[in-house]
Amino acid sequence: MSEPSESSIIRKKMNPSRQYLVGKQRDYQKRLNLYRVRWTEDAEKTVIVEACRSHLNDIDCMLNENCGQMFKKTFTIWHLFHRIDEYFYLLMNEAELKAQGWELVQGLKISSIAQQIKTDWIVKIQETLKKLETPEPTPQALRETAQMLNSAAYIQNDCIDNLFWDYWCRKFFALIYTVGLLAALLLFVLSYYHTSFTLCAWSALLIGAIGGMLSGIMTTQVESIPYGQFWVSLLYHALVRPIQGAIAAVMVYWMLQSQYMIKIEPPLVPGRVVFTSASSSRIELPVTYSPPSVAGSFRNITGAKASGRPESKPDPLLVLKAAPGMQVYLYMLVLLIAGFSGDKALRYVSDKVSGRLFAEAEKTKEPK
Known part of the structure; x- marks a missing residue:
C-alpha cells in the first residue's frame, strides 16, 4: 500500500x-x-x-x-x-x-x-x-x-x-454583539473609574446600547440572513438592537427626569457628576435639586395659574424608591432594562405616551 x-x-x-x-x-x-x-x-x-x-x-x-x-x-x-x-x-x-x-x-x-x-x-x-x-x-x-x-x-x-x-x-450575530459589548463595557469602565461619571443623555445612550447587545446575546430571537443578500442584512441586524436599546434608554431617561409615568425617589439632577475619580476612594456626591434661580428662569405660566385654579400634576404609573445617595444605581438598572427590552420598550412607551396625551387632550378640550 x-x-x-x-x-x-x-x-x-x-x-x-x-x-x-x-x-x-x-x-x-x-x-x-x-x-x-x-x-x-x-x-x-x-x-x-x-x-x-x-x-x-x-x-x-x-x-x-x-x-x-x-x-x-x-x-x-x-x-x-x-x-x-x-x-x-x-x-x-x-x-x-x-x-x-x-x-x-x-x-x-x-x-x-x-x-x-x-x-x-x-x-x-x-x-x-x-x-x-x-x-x-x-x-x-x-x-x-x-x-x-x-x-x-x-x-x-x-x-x-x-x-x-x-x-x-445566530452564532455569528451573537459573536458580533459580544465584541460590541466588550467595547462598550470598556468605554463604560473607563468613564466610571478614570473620569467623572455623569448621568446624562449620553451615558443613557451607552447603557441602553449595552442592554441592547446583551439582548442580542441572551435572547433566542431568530435572526437569519436571506440567501444572496449578505452585507445589507448583516449590517442591519448587527446595528438594530444596540440602536433600539440606546433610543429606548434615552426615552426612559427623559421620562425619569420629567417624572412622567415613571419616577425614582429621590431624583438626580440631570448632568450632575455622580462619581468622581479625584481620590482613591469612590465617593458619590450628594443629590441636590436645581437651584431656585435656575428653575425660576424656566417658569411656565399656565392657564390654571393665571386663573387662580390649583395646578394638578398626574401621578406617575410607577414609583421606584432608592436609598439616599444610591439612586444612581437604580437609574442605571432601569436604563439597562430599557435597553435590553429595546423594541418592546419603545412600543410600550409610545403607546402609553400617546394614550395619555390623547386622554389629557379630551379632558382639557373646551366645548365650543
Whole structure:
C-alpha cells in the first residue's frame, strides 16, 4: 500500500470539523468508484457518475488548496455533499434501494420538517418500497423508487442546509454583539473609574446600547440572513438592537427626569457628576435639586395659574424608591432594562405616551 504524499490533505493540520469533512469525502470517493465500475456500460448512469466525480473534485479543491485561507467555503462543501448523496440513489441496485429507503424513512421521522410534509413523504416512500417486495421488480419500479428517494432526500437535505444556515447566523450575530459589548463595557469602565461619571443623555445612550447587545446575546430571537443578500442584512441586524436599546434608554431617561409615568425617589439632577475619580476612594456626591434661580428662569405660566385654579400634576404609573445617595444605581438598572427590552420598550412607551396625551387632550378640550 502506497504512503500518502507530502502534499496530501491527510498530512495537513486542520480543526476537528474539517477532519469530518475529509473523512466524508474519502468515504464518498470509495462509494463512487464502486458505482463507476458497476455502470461502465450504461451511458445515462455514466453521466451521473461523472457529475458526482466533478462535485468531489470541487470539494477536494476547497478542502485541500484553500486550507491556508481564512475564509472556508463550508456551506458550498455541504451543499455538494448533499447533491452527491441524492445522486447516489440513482446509482443503487435493488438491495441498496431497500436498505437506504428504510434508513431515509427513519431520518425523516426525526427531522425538523413540518409534520404534515413529513407524514406525506413517509407514506409515499413506503408505498414505493412495496413495489420492490415482488420476486422480480421491473426496471420501471426501480427507476420510480430511485427517483422518489432522490426527491425525498433533497427535501431532507434542504431542510438541514437551512437549519445549518440559521444556526450559523445566530452564532455569528451573537459573536458580533459580544465584541460590541466588550467595547462598550470598556468605554463604560473607563468613564466610571478614570473620569467623572455623569448621568446624562449620553451615558443613557451607552447603557441602553449595552442592554441592547446583551439582548442580542441572551435572547433566542431568530435572526437569519436571506440567501444572496449578505452585507445589507448583516449590517442591519448587527446595528438594530444596540440602536433600539440606546433610543429606548434615552426615552426612559427623559421620562425619569420629567417624572412622567415613571419616577425614582429621590431624583438626580440631570448632568450632575455622580462619581468622581479625584481620590482613591469612590465617593458619590450628594443629590441636590436645581437651584431656585435656575428653575425660576424656566417658569411656565399656565392657564390654571393665571386663573387662580390649583395646578394638578398626574401621578406617575410607577414609583421606584432608592436609598439616599444610591439612586444612581437604580437609574442605571432601569436604563439597562430599557435597553435590553429595546423594541418592546419603545412600543410600550409610545403607546402609553400617546394614550395619555390623547386622554389629557379630551379632558382639557373646551366645548365650543
